[in-house]
Amino acid sequence: MIVSTAHKAKGREWARVRIADDFTPLKDSDQQDDSGRPVPGPIENGGARLADVAVTRTRQRLDMSGLSWIDDHPEGNPARRHRGIDSATTRHAAVISFATSTPG
Template sequence: MVGGGGVLRSLALAAKDLKAGNGTRHPELYLFKTWGEVQDYAGNDPAGADLHPWVDLIDDIGTQTALEAVDRLGSEENSDVIISTVHKAKGREWPVVRIGEDFTEREPEPDATGKPGRIPRNEARLAYVAITRARHQLDIGGLAWFNAHPQANPQGIDATAPTSADPHHLDAPPYTPANPWDRLGPPSDQLG
């Protein structure tokens, strides 16, 4: 896990405390009295969207399993799979990248004609950083919705065309996305 497991460890400990009714000292969660309040915030409040994948992970595997997994994390050099947030992946590349399903589609506000509006520029840039981490193969996973958005597909590119090579076959030809991400400028790791 890029940057280690500190974020997951602190969230798992906070969840454990909140589930036991003890409150928490976690800097982002100390105002919550129960784990249910955190779940509601992460799942329903746009301000809690960053917590949503972590809360889902704790809910799926439990606090004890999360803590045990963090204790077993190895170094990146000796790992077959590396997990990263987009922010921590900035400036880095890997041969194969799979975008997680937690990169959910945001519904843009419609414009005056009723057509879907623009995708917010900051979200488009974050998505751009995510997809430009792959050197050879890219599975766009949770970003597949982008190809079907009218603002993202002005040339009428076939959004049903395959979007990734099989990550288990490293001899597959490199995947080069043929979509309008390029209009955002060079990858942010080249901006200096």
């Protein structure tokens, strides 16, 4: 298994990738939706590009559990726009992290 940051993963690919849980959800804005729930803040371009690098490193299987909060974000669900994703995987060739440096 390879553990990599999203920054260091750029340009590389693995058969299976799991997104680590350090891609933290956005802070809520002061706005509320129709049901009174807080609306998450906007997705910044840098964070969106980094997440895009992370999710496009896989050739076959992607476990997006570390970015699962994006499913509820009002700006959309990029996982559904990316064809060929199979998020039901338990073995991974790489774990992609938001961190700025790799462990060890």
